[in-house]
Amino acid sequence: MAAVKETIEDVRRLEADKYKYGFSTDIEQEYAPKGLSEDIVRFISAKKNEPQWMLDWRLDAYRRWLKMDEPVWANVNYPRIDYQDAYYYAAPKDAAKYKSLDEVPPEILETYKKLGIPLREAEVLLGVEGAEATTAAEARERPRVAVDAVFDSVSVATTFKAELTKAGVIFMSISDALQEYPELVRRYLGSVVPPTDNYFATLNSAVFSDGSFVYVPPGVRCPMELSTYFRMNAQGTGQFERTLIIADKGAYVSYLEGCTAPMRDENQLHAAVVELVLLDDAEIKYSTVQNWWPGDAEGKGGVYNFVTKRADCRGRNSKVSWTQVETGSAITWKYPSCVLRGDNSQGEFYSIAVTNGRQQADTGTKMIHLGRNTRSRIIAKGISAGRSDQTYRGLVSVHAKAEGARNFTQCDSLLIGDQCGAHTVPYIEAKTPHATLEHEATTSKLSEDQLFYARQRGLDEETAVALLVNGFCREVLQELPMEFAVEAQALLKVSLEGSVG
Amino acid sequence: MTLPVKLSAFEAALAEQLPAGDLRAELEGRGLPHRRVEDWKWSDLRTALARLPAEAGELTLTMSRAPDARRPLMGAPDQIMARLAAALGGQAQVYDLHNGETVTLDASVAAGAGHGAVVVRARDGVHAVVRERYSAAPGAMLNLNVHYAISPRAHLTRIIEQDASPDAVIVVTTTMDLSQRAHAAQTTLGFGAKLARLETNISHGGQGASLEMNGAYLVGEGLHLDQTGIVRHTGPGGTTRELFKGAAAHGGRGVFQGKIHVERAAQKTDAKMNHRGLLLDGRSEIDAKPELEIYADDVVCAHGNALGAMDAAALFYMRQRGLSEPRARALLTRSFLAEPLERLSDEAVREALMARLQTALEGMS
Structure with missing residues (x-):
């Protein structure tokens, strides 16, 4: 608490000084005070030691955001968000949430078990003290998944860093990238989702906390799948994530975002932005599994997930593929899009969305065909249960x-x-x-x-439903990378628990 | 934060004709529907009317017989055009359909903005046909509010022809109450206007009630036709079948907005909606929004939508057989558009509509 107080005082002092001396960067507080103002935007930028242009960019976004209206067209209902009643900056927390596994509530462990997550991994995900060091060694043995460098307290990142560096791939947090590759970030940031894009994207542009930055140089096939798998958990979920991935000419990268483990988060409002840039002959495969806290049985307290994701196929013959499994959040507002600008470029969208309880999801995609012979494919599977x-x-x-353009859309x-x-x-x-x-x-x-048949074969009702649902989603599940596909199937079953009978 | 709009001369003149009240305040506050209004996304009525002369006109209704009564009509709160038609069009003409009769209804406006309202009732067990036709002269606007009340076991056939009306604006807003065990079949043949919007809102009672909605459209140079159909299933066991097919050429624009809404009580609903669009050249545009909004689990609902060009292989085949390209194109377009019209059971009407389509196609090539 003392820290918070101190911050408030700090900011107050700055207000009084009208930024005469700028910001000092040695502020050690975990939280910026509640609320949103230009001061908070400056505070975040200063905390991250950002260059002046970045601060200007954020402030410009913030000023635009003030003039915008929150969109209301989505088919979701939620109480009006008080944007002044939220924290916009929280420093990474080091403190473990639990001292040992014994302290973890049994129902949470049960869920992990159902998802097939090993106990060691669960320890890390839950933030059990001392878990990271042991699992880091294990993680090193997982051969083809690299995690974001923000997780630098553990050696996982460095293990892969060598291999990535050898290939010339840049994979780090966007804050680090702003320090090390400012020109690259400046060139591409906001070039796909401009700060003026929409209410939530503009808010993100003003206050984004962190996220991933990936640059794959020309002709390089990224030697492993990149993942935020650990990072998100070590640090608490990124409330205002900003991800920027650039695949230069002829490059290829597969990126995994999220985690099947249930994510509790005290931050109710999440507004992420993901930008993908594809030059000639490049390919990006972006897979998401999202299972944030959907709120209690009455739908209270769940995460609001307002995401803007867009890929810009600038080059000829480029290809982007979005695959998502959405089972969490109280409110989802998310439309991963493809701007097919380059001739012969391709966009794909594969989605499974499961809503149960009181969840509400308004999600889909946009395929914008600008170039010749551009092709797109949309397969969306929605499963609604409970009162969702x-x-x-x-x-x-x-x-x-866009002569010769083709689209096929199927939504079931x-x-x-x-x-x-x-x-x-x-x-x-x-x-x-x-x-x-x-x-x-x-x-x-x-x-x-079908249900009757499955039951006749001795499957209990929930397993039978899960089996049929997996069959319903098969076309999407097979697009997921192996690591995700198996977990996603288990996740579907858990998400639909209690929906029958 | 909604900024007050600056009314066009047309809107201001319209507002002046209205008595003080909610409708006038709404018109003055928001103006007419435009592309930022979701339901009018592809049909910018505000812009289309902005350059029309802002004078009051008169809507001419020519009917096959005198109405049975006259009474005031209201429009649903969210339908500003229907409310304007009811407020400015005087009392609605009310028709109680007799068993076996065919009523024809021609609505046209020669100059200025003309508004009108019509109520058609089909009592229990009545079988009847209503043929409607809409047109407007260049520079004119037609705004009509039509209400249908179809009682149980009644059987209504509604046929709509919308004449090509360049430089005119036509808005027809229909609401239809389809009672349990009633049947309605609606067929539309439209050619567009500077902006034409044929909107049909149906409340479908289910319990054996069935609805058929079919339409064909052909829009040429400078013509725009918006067909919007919202079917709300309120009772269980209803059936809906929709087929719309259209072609756009020489810069014409076709818009199809279809919505099937199934309320929680409307279990066992069986609804299918289909739209197919043919783009005949690079200047034309077709926009479609086939929506499903479903709150009941035991239903079978599907929609399909396909937009594309003429089949090159079929065209090539016909050219091989010695047909000129324009003729081959006209033939293929005709056969494409014929499908919704072929569902009409009355052969004479069907032939008449096909002949109109044929003439329009010949005029286009």
Whole structure:
């Protein structure tokens, strides 16, 4: 508490001085005071020792944000957010949350067990004291997954750093990148999602805390899959994540974001921005598993997840693929998009969204065809259970010059129980006759016959439902990298617990 | 934070005709629907009307028989155009359909902005046909509010023809109450206007009620046609079938917005919606939004949408058989657009609509 108080005093003092002396960077507080103002934006920037242009960029975004209205078109309901009643900066915490596994509530351990997460790994995820050192050694044995360098308290990062450096791949936190590669960051940051993009993206631009930065040089195939798997947990979830990935000419990278483990977080509001830049012949595969706290049975206290994700296929023959498994958050507002600018570029979107309890999700994608012979494919599977509501909202837009463009969209919804809702809102715009756009959507419930058959074979009801749901989602699950696919299947089962019977 | 709008001369003139009250305040506060309003995203009525002469006109309704009654009509709160039509169009003409009759209803505006309202009732067990036709002269606006009340076991066939009306604006807002065990079949053939919007809002009672909504459109140079259809299933066991097909050429624009809303009580709903669009050249545009909003789990709902160009192989085949390219294109377009019209059971009407389509196609090539 003393620290907080001190910060408040610090900021007050600065206010009084009207920034005459700028910021001192030796402030040791964990939290910036509650609320959002120009001072807070300056505070965050100073904390990170950012260059002047970065601070200006943030302030510009903040001033724009003040003039914007919160979007209300999504099919979600939540009480009005008080943006002054939140913390916008929290320094990484070192303190362990639990002293030993014995202190961890048994129901949480049970969930981990169901997800097939080894106990050692669970220790790290839960922040049990002393867990990191032991698992770091194990992590070294996991051959093909590199984790973000922010996790530098442990040696995991350095293990992979050598290999990545050899390949010339830059993989670090965006704060570090701002120090080490400011020109690269300056060149690409905000070039896909400009600070003016939308309410939440603008807010993120003003106050983003941290995130990942990846640069894959021309012709390099990133030798391993990059992941935020550990980082998110070691540090508490990034509240305002900012991720920037650049695949230069002919480069390839696969990036894994998130974690199947349930993530509790005291920060209710999350507004992340992810920007992908693809030059000629580049390819990015971006996979997300998101399982944040959906709130209690009444839907109280869950995370609000307002994310802007966009890929810009600037180069010819570039290819981007978004794959997501969304099972968490009280409110999800998320539309990973592809701007297919380069001729022959390709965009893909594979999504599974599960809502249960009182969750609400409004999610989908945008495929914007600008170049010739651009192709896109959308496969969205939505499963609504309990008292949840889910909306697929997608845009396929083909501009006049996008001759030879092709799109195929399929969105299927599955309803489990009679108190939930499933909605489909596709927007399709065609401005050239030389394009073919197809869209299909169906809504149905779990087949009684199939369920009966599975039950006859001796499966209990929940396993039977999980089996059928996995079958329903198969086209998306097979797009996930191996590490995620197995966990995601287990996650689907856990997420639907209590939805039948 | 909504900034007050600056009214165009047209909007200001419209507001002046209204008595003080909610509607006037709303019009003055927000103006007419424009592209920033979600339901009017692709049909910017505000811009289309801004350059129209701001004078009051008169809507001419020519009917096959005299109405049975006249009474005031309201529009739903969220339908500003329907409310304006009801407020400025005088009392609505009310028709109680007799069993077996066909009523024809021609609505047109020669100059200025004309508003009107019509109520059609099909009592228990009545089978009847209503044929509607809309047109407006260049520089004119037609704004019509139509309400249908269809009682149990009644059977309504509604046929709509919307004439190509360059430089005119046509807005027809229909609300239809489809009772349990009633049947309604609506077929539209439209050619667009500077901006034409045919909006149909149906409350579907289910319990054996069935609805068919079909439409074909062909939009050419400077023409825009928006077909918006919202079907709300309120009772269990209802059926809906929709098929819309359209073609856009020479810079024409087609808009299809379809929504099927299934309330929690409407279990066992069976609804299918399909839209197919054909883009005949690089200047044209077709936009589609086929929506499903479903709150009941035991339902079968599907929608499909496809936009594309003419099949090159079929065109090549016809050219091989000695047909000129324009003729081959017209033939293929005709066969593409015929499908929704072929679902009409009355052969004479079907032929008449096909003939209109044929003429329009010939005029285009």
